[in-house]
Amino acid sequence: MQPVAIGLLGLGTVGAEVARLVMDREGAFARRVGRWVVLRKVAVRDPHKGRSLDLPIDRLSTDPVEVAGAPEVDVVVELMGGIEPARTAVLAALRAGKDVVTANKALLAEHGAEIFDAARRSGRAVAFEGAVGGGIPIIQSLGVGLAGNRFRFLAAILNGTCNFILSNMTRSGLSYDEALRQAQSLGYAEADPALDVDGTDTAHKLAILVQLAFGASVTTALIPRQGIDTLQSADIQYAAELGYTVKLLAVARDHGEAGLELRVAPRLVRRGSPLAEVTGPDNAIRTVGEPVGATLISGQGAGAGPTASAVIGDLIDVIVGRAALTARSLDLWPGGAPEPRLCSPRDVRRRSYLRFSIADRPGVLGSIAQVLGRHGVSIASVIQHDPGEDDQPDAPVPLVMMTHLASEADLDAAMEAIDRLLVVSPPSVRLGVED
Amino acid sequence: MQPVAIGLLGLGTVGAEVARLVMDREGAFARRVGRWVVLRKVAVRDPHKGRSLDLPIDRLSTDPVEVAGAPEVDVVVELMGGIEPARTAVLAALRAGKDVVTANKALLAEHGAEIFDAARRSGRAVAFEGAVGGGIPIIQSLGVGLAGNRFRFLAAILNGTCNFILSNMTRSGLSYDEALRQAQSLGYAEADPALDVDGTDTAHKLAILVQLAFGASVTTALIPRQGIDTLQSADIQYAAELGYTVKLLAVARDHGEAGLELRVAPRLVRRGSPLAEVTGPDNAIRTVGEPVGATLISGQGAGAGPTASAVIGDLIDVIVGRAALTARSLDLWPGGAPEPRLCSPRDVRRRSYLRFSIADRPGVLGSIAQVLGRHGVSIASVIQHDPGEDDQPDAPVPLVMMTHLASEADLDAAMEAIDRLLVVSPPSVRLGVED
Numbered sequence: 001m002q003p004v005a006i007g008l009l010g011l012g013t014v015g016a017e018v019a020r021l022v023m024d025r026e027g028a029f030a031r032r033v034g035r036w037v038v039l040r041k042v043a044v045r046d047p048h049k050g051r052s053l054d055l056p057i058d059r060l061s062t063d064p065v066e067v068a069g070a071p072e073v074d075v076v077v078e079l080m081g082g083i084e085p086a087r088t089a090v091l092a093a094l095r096a097g098k099d100v101v102t103a104n105k106a107l108l109a110e111h112g113a114e115i116f117d118a119a120r121r122s123g124r125a126v127a128f129e130g131a132v133g134g135g136i137p138i139i140q141s142l143g144v145g146l147a148g149n150r151f152r153f154l155a156a157i158l159n160g161t162c163n164f165i166l167s168n169m170t171r172s173g174l175s176y177d178e179a180l181r182q183a184q185s186l187g188y189a190e191a192d193p194a195l196d197v198d199g200t201d202t203a204h205k206l207a208i209l210v211q212l213a214f215g216a217s218v219t220t221a222l223i224p225r226q227g228i229d230t231l232q233s234a235d236i237q238y239a240a241e242l243g244y245t246v247k248l249l250a251v252a253r254d255h256g257e258a259g260l261e262l263r264v265a266p267r268l269v270r271r272g273s274p275l276a277e278v279t280g281p282d283n284a285i286r287t288v289g290e291p292v293g294a295t296l297i298s299g300q301g302a303g304a305g306p307t308a309s310a311v312i313g314d315l316i317d318v319i320v321g322r323a324a325l326t327a328r329s330l331d332l333w334p335g336g337a338p339e340p341r342l343c344s345p346r347d348v349r350r351r352s353y354l355r356f357s358i359a360d361r362p363g364v365l366g367s368i369a370q371v372l373g374r375h376g377v378s379i380a381s382v383i384q385h386d387p388g389e390d391d392q393p394d395a396p397v398p399l400v401m402m403t404h405l406a407s408e409a410d411l412d413a414a415m416e417a418i419d420r421l422l423v424v425s426p427p428s429v430r431l432g433v434e435d
Numbered sequence: 436m437q438p439v440a441i442g443l444l445g446l447g448t449v450g451a452e453v454a455r456l457v458m459d460r461e462g463a464f465a466r467r468v469g470r471w472v473v474l475r476k477v478a479v480r481d482p483h484k485g486r487s488l489d490l491p492i493d494r495l496s497t498d499p500v501e502v503a504g505a506p507e508v509d510v511v512v513e514l515m516g517g518i519e520p521a522r523t524a525v526l527a528a529l530r531a532g533k534d535v536v537t538a539n540k541a542l543l544a545e546h547g548a549e550i551f552d553a554a555r556r557s558g559r560a561v562a563f564e565g566a567v568g569g570g571i572p573i574i575q576s577l578g579v580g581l582a583g584n585r586f587r588f589l590a591a592i593l594n595g596t597c598n599f600i601l602s603n604m605t606r607s608g609l610s611y612d613e614a615l616r617q618a619q620s621l622g623y624a625e626a627d628p629a630l631d632v633d634g635t636d637t638a639h640k641l642a643i644l645v646q647l648a649f650g651a652s653v654t655t656a657l658i659p660r661q662g663i664d665t666l667q668s669a670d671i672q673y674a675a676e677l678g679y680t681v682k683l684l685a686v687a688r689d690h691g692e693a694g695l696e697l698r699v700a701p702r703l704v705r706r707g708s709p710l711a712e713v714t715g716p717d718n719a720i721r722t723v724g725e726p727v728g729a730t731l732i733s734g735q736g737a738g739a740g741p742t743a744s745a746v747i748g749d750l751i752d753v754i755v756g757r758a759a760l761t762a763r764s765l766d767l768w769p770g771g772a773p774e775p776r777l778c779s780p781r782d783v784r785r786r787s788y789l790r791f792s793i794a795d796r797p798g799v800l801g802s803i804a805q806v807l808g809r810h811g812v813s814i815a816s817v818i819q820h821d822p823g824e825d826d827q828p829d830a831p832v833p834l835v836m837m838t839h840l841a842s843e844a845d846l847d848a849a850m851e852a853i854d855r856l857l858v859v860s861p862p863s864v865r866l867g868v869e870d
Contacts, residue, residue, distance in 0.1 A: 293570065
């Protein structure tokens with residue numbers, strides 16, 4: 001039997017680990033898929049760079065699109081990341097009749113419809129376990145193991161950089177900047193962490209999960225998002241005082257007729273609940289489906305080893321022909337699907353954590369409570385510490401409140417009115433609670 | 436296209452839920468598998484029993500083997516449980532060229548080799564996600580999503596009844612008997628809970644997971660096991676004092692040359708670690724693989740809804756033809772495989788919790804410590820509370836110890852010698868720590 005020839009695009013940390021596993025474990029691999037698997041061509045930026053991998057120079061190319069379309073390649077593994085040239089290369093591979101394995105979340109979140117359309121036209125499969133949650137088999141779980149369910153709810157920690165930073169802000173009381181620098185020095189954050197910390201990366205991954213769990217095609221632009229880069233350590237400490245941990249959560253909730261709620265934002269999660277206990281660079285996905293109930297899956301969400309594990313699993317899936325059957329049964333990113341109905345802030349009710357900077361004088365708490373009450377927001381608990389003798393007499397003092405369930409729209413209006421009060425120094429802080 | 440005709444064996448709580456889902460969601464089901472799925476024949480004990488399902492009486496049969504072999508049935512779903520007549524029916528189905536979905540852990544653990552041999556001979560698939568962990572997609576995860584890994588370690592909570600009882604003994608300080616009665620009254624334990632609480636059910640499930648994760652064919656008889664039915668609430672309280680929770684764990688660990696460690700036993704698990712926080716009737720499976728690292732998956736481990744979710748997922752898998760490809764790539768329970776090498780107690784080193792009932796007089800702690808030391812077991816911490824004035828002067832008092840790492844063989848010998856001391860009232864208690 002002919003061996004299966006892999007064309008690998010990208011030889012960064014994940015690409016190098018995949019190449020190593022394909023070469024080191026060729027026997028185990030062959031037993032699993034029934035054919036030998038060989039690394040036929042590899043697209044890299046600089047073919048002359050020193051590498052620990054023993055790859056003949058004639059297998060290297062600087063042109064990913066050429067590798068993707070090369071007639072001697074059977075399966076293309078795209079691990080370059082980013083939109084271009086990954087998009088052009090993946091489309092070239094599919095049009096040339098090759099199956100594709102990719103770990104590129106941005107590409108699928110932004111161009112899923114185009115890519116899956118190309119895959120359908122050529123009858124090929126696109127496998128993408130590595131695009132969400134590193135080595136956690138969440139794509140297989142949602143698409144295959146839990147395929148008999150109707151999902152109502154999904155909440156997930158999908159960015160290891162953010163979770164590492166938040167865990168350290170919580171545990172050591174560090175500021176955001178200090179925790180970010182620590183994450184960078186330990187390799188848990190990039191030199192330019194913008195797409196991680198502003199919630200974009202999490203939104204990419206949520207768009208993919210929502211396609212699988214709810215069959216809804218959303219691009220990242222449709223997902224309201226808020227990152228962790230404006231979080232203050234004071235709010236993490238107050239949340240802890242109230243029994244909560246702050247996590248950057250991706251949330252999708254089916255409100256039935258009212259539509260789908262989608263959101264990426266820092267949320268208060270009750271300590272002791274499963275997502276609150278996910279610390280460091282780990283990721284976790286909690287789903288609630290009918291009939292299965294609640295399920296949680298967690299593990300290392302990024303890094304060479306975990307992502308390579310997902311890519312190798314996908315390679316086996318593609319080579320044995322299973323991925324093609326899954327693609328047909330799931331019909332992901334179908335052409336001409338209407339945009340899903342997203343629910344309005346009026347239909348989303350949640351408890352919220354609020355922090356105001358107020359003038360330290362009588363009646364202020366009363367005026368704020370009055371504004372909240374006028375907008376139908378009722379208060380569950382209040383923290384106001386005695387500022388003590390050391391503080392300047394006229395310095396604003398913090399006032400922390402936890403509300404009962406209230407609609408987002410009512411809270412929007414209330415917060416706007418409160419920030420106009422003379423005794424309040426805006427902007428006030430507001431974080432939702434995910435119960 | 437012809438519809439797919441299901442033959443369902445067993446219409447208990449899980450069977451009835453599967454039947455309901457197949458009938459209620461036929462549209463969604465057809466979209467997933469590309470054909471209509473109909474419930475053609477159902478084997479029940481009593482066809483005249485009142486049922487909420489709207490099933491014509493001519494689809495019912497009292498003979499599962501006849502339903503399994505019926506020419507008008509395409510796929511057989513076995514949900515009777517127990518070895519016979521399930522075994523005969525499943526073999527009949529496979530020999531008649533039908534794919535099989537089963538949630539029967541005892542059947543696979545005891546007769547996996549025979550059943551998978553029959554499946555291979557007829558080129559059919561056996562899907563069994565529901566056999567382990569209820570709705571948790573652990574079989575798909577190990578067999579497909581994580582298929583590129585080498586597993587070194589697996590620890591799991593696999594019996595919801597035991598976990599519910601232990602959670603309540605921990606939280607409310609109940610005795611085993613009280614917690615069991617509470618579990619029975621809430622429907623979390625059978626009237627005869629023997630196979631659950633003595634560890635047999637957990638061992639069945641471990642045998643299946645070990646086949647998937649380590650490729651080792653073990654029957655339940657090879658797995659040393661200890662249940663929770665002899666646990667005393669005092670030990671749960673002392674464990675809590677030391678920062679641990681007691682869980683019934685299934686553990687498999689690859690010691691390389693020394694062999695495979697397999698064990699079902701109550702274990703001390705450090706509070707705050709992922710498995711310690713799995714409470715109530717939930718199940719969870721933690722695996723450590725290379726390159727993926729540690730992964731945890733948890734959810735409801737039993738009950739009609741979760742198990743039906745797994746069965747429906749398997750049905751889709753079988754009907755679209757994916758299960759057959761998985762079966763070929765995994766080659767489970769291969770014929771003629773040698774029995775795996777199991778490691779000896781000499782090669783297993785762990786920390787242990789010990790409780791002795793000792794005479795309350797000087798020098799006893801010293802004699803016990805001496806015996807332990809003679810066998811190479813060193814002590815990490817000791818709890819001995821002042822018995823107070825209320826106790827009878829000659830009543831034995833408890834002495835609790837936590838050891839450092841020691842081999843099981845050394846500890847076996849030490850415990851035997853200690854229980855022979857005149858100042859000790861045997862039997863002493865010993866529980867391993869799973870770090």
